[in-house]
Amino acid sequence: MEIAYRIEHPLKLDVELQVRGMTALLGGSGAGKTTLLRALAGLVPASGRPFAGLSPEKRLVGYLPQGYALVPHLTAAANVALALHGEDESAVSLLEKVELAHLANKLPGELSGGQKQRIALARALARKPRLLLLDEPTSALDAVTRDSALDLLETISNKLKLPMLIVTHDPYVASRCNHVGVLENGRITQAGDPEDVFQRPATVSIAKMVGFSNIFEGVVSEVADNGILLAVGSYRLWVESVLRPPAGSRINWGIRPEEVMVVRADRPLPPELKNNVITVTVEQLQKRGAGYCLRLGGPLPLLMLLPRHVQDRLRLTEAAKIEVVLKPRYIHLFSSSV
Amino acid sequence: MIQAFLLSFKLAAITALVLLAFGVPLAYWLTFNDFRGRRLLEAVLLLPLTLPPTVLGFYLLVLFSADGPLGNLGLRWAFSFAGILLGSIIFSLPFALTAYKEAFRAIDPEVLDVVRTLGVSRWKRWRKVILPWIWPGLISGTLLAFAHTLGEFGVVLLVGGSIPGKTRVASIYIFDLVQALDFESAHQAAAIFVVLSLALIYAVRSLEEAWKSRIGSSIR
Numbered sequence: 067m068e069i070a071y072r073i074e075h076p077l078k079l080d081v082e083l084q085v086r087g088m089t090a091l092l093g094g095s096g097a098g099k100t101t102l103l104r105a106l107a108g109l110v111p112a113s114g115r116p117f118a119g120l121s122p123e124k125r126l127v128g129y130l131p132q133g134y135a136l137v138p139h140l141t142a143a144a145n146v147a148l149a150l151h152g153e154d155e156s157a158v159s160l161l162e163k164v165e166l167a168h169l170a171n172k173l174p175g176e177l178s179g180g181q182k183q184r185i186a187l188a189r190a191l192a193r194k195p196r197l198l199l200l201d202e203p204t205s206a207l208d209a210v211t212r213d214s215a216l217d218l219l220e221t222i223s224n225k226l227k228l229p230m231l232i233v234t235h236d237p238y239v240a241s242r243c244n245h246v247g248v249l250e251n252g253r254i255t256q257a258g259d260p261e262d263v264f265q266r267p268a269t270v271s272i273a274k275m276v277g278f279s280n281i282f283e284g285v286v287s288e289v290a291d292n293g294i295l296l297a298v299g300s301y302r303l304w305v306e307s308v309l310r311p312p313a314g315s316r317i318n319w320g321i322r323p324e325e326v327m328v329v330r331a332d333r334p335l336p337p338e339l340k341n342n343v344i345t346v347t348v349e350q351l352q353k354r355g356a357g358y359c360l361r362l363g364g365p366l367p368l369l370m371l372l373p374r375h376v377q378d379r380l381r382l383t384e385a386a387k388i389e390v391v392l393k394p395r396y397i398h399l400f401s402s403s404v
Numbered sequence: 405m406i407q408a409f410l411l412s413f414k415l416a417a418i419t420a421l422v423l424l425a426f427g428v429p430l431a432y433w434l435t436f437n438d439f440r441g442r443r444l445l446e447a448v449l450l451l452p453l454t455l456p457p458t459v460l461g462f463y464l465l466v467l468f469s470a471d472g473p474l475g476n477l478g479l480r481w482a483f484s485f486a487g488i489l490l491g492s493i494i495f496s497l498p499f500a501l502t503a504y505k506e507a508f509r510a511i512d513p514e515v516l517d518v519v520r521t522l523g524v525s526r527w528k529r530w531r532k533v534i535l536p537w538i539w540p541g542l543i544s545g546t547l548l549a550f551a552h553t554l555g556e557f558g559v560v561l562l563v564g565g566s567i568p569g570k571t572r573v574a575s576i577y578i579f580d581l582v583q584a585l586d587f588e589s590a591h592q593a594a595a596i597f598v599v600l601s602l603a604l605i606y607a608v609r610s611l612e613e614a615w616k617s618r619i620g621s622s623i624r
Binding site for chain 1: 512514515517518519520522523524525533536
């Protein structure tokens with residue numbers, strides 16, 4: 067489904083976006099993601115395709131806001147029944163689809179966040195929508211519930227062929243979608259497969275959104291056939307990139323913390339990587355999930371994520387001096403400096 | 405005495421019902437819509453809270469008099485039941501309106517928005533969602549208007565005077581008894597008032613408590 071919407075108030079948006087299967091809408095806070103969803107639901111005045119000019123009651127759209135918006139004095143079944151207008155399907159059979167038929171007579175106040183969400187989903191599906199709009203569907207859920215919620219959305223998306231637009235700030239949610247659009251400064255600044263957006267973010271701000279924390283400036287000193295040489299302080303980093311910025315231009319570049327690698331004394335590096343070796347000091351070492359997050363000091367303040375098995379072998383400590391390598395194909399150049 | 409109390413009840417009941425009928429939509433409109441001049445309109449509607457009843461009564465009397473603006477239109481309601489009814493409605497409106505608005509404010513506007521996207525018509529929204537959600541708040545506001553009208557004195561005296569069976573309500577009846585130095589009858593009537601008012605306010609408070617615990621437990 068192709069969306070083309072223009073909004074004037076409460077903020078200016080001019081958005082064109084393909085919604086294919088599960089589509090994530092990424093964007094910083096205040097970018098207008100929720101406003102766009104509300105406009106698609108008919109709750110904010112807007113012009114564009116589809117549904118333009120129809121009142122919320124007439125649009126076949128399922129809208130799940132962040133708090134799920136269940137009616138507090140109606141049971142789960144009665145909430146679902148609100149959306150049934152004489153169809154054959156019953157509220158209980160819809161609750162079965164989200165595996166919550168046994169909670170049909172519970173009030174929303176008696177349910178957990180994940181259960182409320184499923185009931186809101188069953189209620190939205192009762193409407194037989196042509197588009198499902200979800201606002202931060204996982205922000206209030208713990209990791210396990212988050213995964214099962216995403217599994218359920220995936221099943222619904224596949225079974226019903228129902229396009230979904232999912233507002234999120236969580237790169238993990240975006241990575242599980244079929245398509246990603248990034249909303250910045252009132253328009254879509256990048257759209258594509260999650261892998262595309264994650265590995266080749268178009269701007270620095272998108273890079274930050276999708277988990278690049280090491281972002282620096284450099285000057286292009288040489289342009290060759292298979293890459294460029296980038297001057298960063300006293301270093302000359304070799305970068306493999308399809309971009310061909312002119313020599314002498316300033317450019318932003320970055321590397322993901324999980325792609326910074328420690329040079330091991332027992333494994334000498336191939337000579338072409340020598341340029342990209344940087345000597346740093348471990349300033350801080352913190353447990354992060356199943357691995358470690360290291361803050362490195364030196365000419366380039368880097369963040370590095372280390373899997374546990376690597377740290378078990380290296381046994382790094384704070385204040386240790388080490389060499390890290392930024393491999394040419396993991397260094398990403400940003401086409402825009404914004 | 406019975407006649408005076410019956411008249412008070414009639415006045416209070418009709419006032420409360422009229423306020424229920426148009427105060428609820430008005431409160432809904434004021435709660436969920438923002439428009440230019442809303443604050444000024446609310447200030448005007450709440451004015452009777454601080455205005456001396458005699459001032460309100462005086463203006464109504466001037467409006468209703470034979471050569472007053474309303475009197476010219478045929479509304480010669482001075483010293484009539486219609487006159488004290490209109491005065492009571494205006495005078496109790498702030499109480500009912502404040503209670504109704506409080507009730508509507510407990511509704512999460514996002515729930516109403518989402519219910520609209522489910523294709524639920526306006527009529528069904530009121531019947532299935534809004535009224536079942538806040539009816540105790542609406543009843544308590546209406547009871548408050550009823551109690552407040554029962555206890556009203558200044559506006560009724562100025563607009564209606566003290567015509568037995570027509571405008572002499574219980575509060576004015578007591579005033580007349582005291583002026584005639586009939587303290588024994590005044591005592592009886594006053595005692596009835598105390599019991600009645602206490603019962604009404606108690607009912608209002610109980611409803612509010614019941615309502616708050618309901619909303620409190622069900623709010624997300």
